[in-house]
Amino acid sequence: MSIKDDDVILRVENLKKHFMPHQGLLQSLSGKPKKLIKAVDGVSFSIRRGEIFGLIGESGSGKTTTGKLVMKLIEPTSGKMIFNGEDVTQTDKARTQAYRRQVQMIFQDPYASMNPRFKIRDVLQEPLIIHKIEGDQAKHEEMIIKSLTEVKLNPPVEFMGRYPHMLSGGQRQRVATARTLILNPMMLVADEPVSMIDLSTRAEILHMMKDVQRDLGLTYLYITHDLSTARYFTDRIAVMYLGKIVEMGPANEIIDEPLHPYTKALISAVPEPETGKVDLIKELPISGEIPSPANVPPGCRFHTRCPYAKLECSAEAEPELMDAGNGHYHACRRWKEI
Amino acid sequence: MDTILEVKNLRLYYHTSKGVVKALDNVSFNLKKGETLGLVGESGCGKTTTGVALLRMPSPPGRIEEGSQIVVDGRDIMPLSDKQIRKDVRWEEVAMVFQGAMNCLTPVYTIGKQMMETLQEHRDMDKVQAAELIKEYLNLVGMPPEVMNRYPHELSGGMKQRIVIATALFLKPKIVILDEPTTALDVIVQAQIINLLKKLKKTFDLSFIFITHDLALEAEVCDRICVMYAGKIAELGTNAQIYGKQGPMHPYTEKLLQATPLLKKKVDTLSFIPGAPPDLIDPPKGCRFNPRCHKVMDKCREEEPPLLEIEPGHMVACWRCVK
Numbered sequence: 106m107s108i109k110d111d112d113v114i115l116r117v118e119n120l121k122k123h124f125m126p127h128q129g130l131l132q133s134l135s136g137k138p139k140k141l142i143k144a145v146d147g148v149s150f151s152i153r154r155g156e157i158f159g160l161i162g163e164s165g166s167g168k169t170t171t172g173k174l175v176m177k178l179i180e181p182t183s184g185k186m187i188f189n190g191e192d193v194t195q196t197d198k199a200r201t202q203a204y205r206r207q208v209q210m211i212f213q214d215p216y217a218s219m220n221p222r223f224k225i226r227d228v229l230q231e232p233l234i235i236h237k238i239e240g241d242q243a244k245h246e247e248m249i250i251k252s253l254t255e256v257k258l259n260p261p262v263e264f265m266g267r268y269p270h271m272l273s274g275g276q277r278q279r280v281a282t283a284r285t286l287i288l289n290p291m292m293l294v295a296d297e298p299v300s301m302i303d304l305s306t307r308a309e310i311l312h313m314m315k316d317v318q319r320d321l322g323l324t325y326l327y328i329t330h331d332l333s334t335a336r337y338f339t340d341r342i343a344v345m346y347l348g349k350i351v352e353m354g355p356a357n358e359i360i361d362e363p364l365h366p367y368t369k370a371l372i373s374a375v376p377e378p379e380t381g382k383v384d385l386i387k388e389l390p391i392s393g394e395i396p397s398p399a400n401v402p403p404g405c406r407f408h409t410r411c412p413y414a415k416l417e418c419s420a421e422a423e424p425e426l427m428d429a430g431n432g433h434y435h436a437c438r439r440w441k442e443i
Numbered sequence: 444m445d446t447i448l449e450v451k452n453l454r455l456y457y458h459t460s461k462g463v464v465k466a467l468d469n470v471s472f473n474l475k476k477g478e479t480l481g482l483v484g485e486s487g488c489g490k491t492t493t494g495v496a497l498l499r500m501p502s503p504p505g506r507i508e509e510g511s512q513i514v515v516d517g518r519d520i521m522p523l524s525d526k527q528i529r530k531d532v533r534w535e536e537v538a539m540v541f542q543g544a545m546n547c548l549t550p551v552y553t554i555g556k557q558m559m560e561t562l563q564e565h566r567d568m569d570k571v572q573a574a575e576l577i578k579e580y581l582n583l584v585g586m587p588p589e590v591m592n593r594y595p596h597e598l599s600g601g602m603k604q605r606i607v608i609a610t611a612l613f614l615k616p617k618i619v620i621l622d623e624p625t626t627a628l629d630v631i632v633q634a635q636i637i638n639l640l641k642k643l644k645k646t647f648d649l650s651f652i653f654i655t656h657d658l659a660l661e662a663e664v665c666d667r668i669c670v671m672y673a674g675k676i677a678e679l680g681t682n683a684q685i686y687g688k689q690g691p692m693h694p695y696t697e698k699l700l701q702a703t704p705l706l707k708k709k710v711d712t713l714s715f716i717p718g719a720p721p722d723l724i725d726p727p728k729g730c731r732f733n734p735r736c737h738k739v740m741d742k743c744r745e746e747e748p749p750l751l752e753i754e755p756g757h758m759v760a761c762w763r764c765v766k
Contacts, residue, residue: 134621136727148677163630163631163632164600164629181746248557255656270460273719275719302483303486303656304656304658304699304702305485305655305698305699305702305715305716306484306715306719307702307704307712307713307715308702308704308713308715309717311713312712312713312715328692330629332630332706333659333703333704333705333706334704335702336706337709337711337713356681357709360707360709370631371630371631372706374630374631374634375630375659375706376633376634376637376657376659376660376662376663376705377659377662377663377705377707378658378659378661378662378686378700378703378705379662379686380662380685380686380687381683381684382662382663382684383479383663383664383665383666383682384662384765386638386641386642387634387637387638387663389631389634389635389638391631392635394599394601394602394631394632395629432749
């Protein structure tokens with residue numbers, strides 16, 4: 106790909122994660138072959154230093170599994186991950202620990218991701234203890250205050266003494282962000298960080314995350330199903346379908362000039378706050394639902410739902426990502442005709 | 444158009460040990476036949492509480508207070524006994540698709556058995572007849588009859604939502620309350636369900652109350668929009684009045700709309716509303732929105748604004764709109 110190597114903080118090459126489903130006794134006696142669940146099935150992308158990279162997809166597209174692979178919470182079946190110039194696909198325990206310090210995660214549910222019996226001080230000190238960050242209590246407090254200030258929870262000292270249940274959803278997500286910042290990471294993986302937050306405060310959290318990113322020069326991998334926030338929040342977007350990236354490029358281009366029929370369908374389905382649409386039945390270019398990753402269709406994996414599919418789409422080999430110029434990649438062989 | 448539902452001075456209070464939570468305070472609106480009325484607002488503003496109140500089943504310690512009126516198709520249901528409500532109103536006249544209902548299907552029964560339960564409870568029907576009816580309704584929501592023998596875990600979220608909608612329509616209600624019916628679904632499935640709901644509404648001559656926090660979705664579904672804040676109506680207007688050129692009149696609606704990210708238009712900054720909805724045991728003096736309002740005046744802190752009709756069909760509770 107055209108991005109220069111030293112600009113890249115994370116390069117993922119042909120990453121795969123296949124799960125072996127659990128089989129009952131009868132099934133294994135019946136001798137039927139097991140069907141692999143191909144959650145992530147050959148994903149490649151590069152994230153530049155200091156950019157916000159969005160991974161978009163429906164449930165079942167493999168976006169969260171990709172996030173977990175990047176966090177090294179699960180082991181890939183095959184493929185390569187190069188972080189900051191170093192191959193981190195296979196690492197020993199100590200290196201994994203060090204990697205997790207550099208790549209931190211913000212989880213979806215700010216209500217479940219914090220121990221209810223911990224005060225905010227303890228919530229933030231826990232990563233310091235786990236990663237054996239040197240310093241006495243006073244030094245740690247100083248770091249806690251610094252990270253709370255970075256996420257604009259003022260006055261920090263007051264918040265340190267509170268319990269999670271005393272905070273609103275938005276404040277919790279700020280604490281969750283502070284908890285990642287305290288380790289001075291280079292990259293954050295945020296999996297649907299605002300989907301459980303009220304619409305009125307969603308923008309506030311996204312603003313805060315963007316400010317923090319600019320102030321500290323961080324890189325984000327933002328995982329979501331919500332195209333509207335992705336457009337607002339990200340620099341580049343990759344659209345996933347059934348374990349593979351089908352389109353990737355600058356956020357504005359993906360939304361304004363999508364090339365892949367799946368991206369087009371996603372965009373047409375998003376509601377917009379405009380009047381005059383109540384009596385309309387929305388025309389949806391694609392029908393049905395995403396197939397099971399245990400039964401990935403042959404050829405182009407989208408052909409079963411694609412309105413433009415021809416025989417070649419199912420008969421020939423799956424198209425790889427092709428360059429359409431300006432860093433805009435797509436995986437549709439008929440893109441010029443549609 | 445005839446009015447199918449009229450709500451007058453609806454008050455629902457929770458009597459807790461800490462004090463009285465005024466979850467709904469003098470809410471009045473009506474629903475016309477064949478209309479979809481949207482209820483929007485942040486969490487904790489009384490949207491779902493309104494829905495549950497219309498079925499007359501507030502969760503304890505909630506109580507619908509004296510003086511509230513809920514008139515369904517010309518009959519006030521407040522004086523009815525619980526037994527009558529169960530027999531005549533719930534699911535017979537007013538049905539509700541609860542939030543996350545698709546996750547409440549029993550995992551150990553087949554879809555057919557669960558749907559059968561509703562029918563056997565309310566209708567004198569043998570199993571063969573009931574199975575026929577279930578198949579008919581499954582077809583209406585776009586599902587093959589084999590689904591009857593499936594278990595919930597074998598179905599996707601969109602399919603389960605279709606089952607729940609079909610079950611709500613079984614007894615031919617006149618009004619269906621839909622509480623966040625598409626919130627947990629992906630956008631394409633969401634659009635499919637919305638299309639389905641629009642078709643069913645025509646087929647069965649239904650009236651909808653559509654509860655959601657998503658103003659963009661509301662714009663595509665609702666004829667009229669009722670914006671709620673802290674247990675009260677802040678603004679009520681037609682789709683064109685809220686989403687049209689002139690835009691909404693209440694600062695709360697205005698901010699909510701500005702906080703909705705748009706897909707087709709790139710914006711540099713999104714707006715948000717600082718703070719959170721107030722504690723309803725001790726709501727702020729004056730207008731309940733005043734501590735968070737960007738257009739607040741002195742009067743707003745002192746006196747509560749009345750809900751006034753500022754143009755035909757457009758009601759706003761804001762001192763800025765009172766001439």
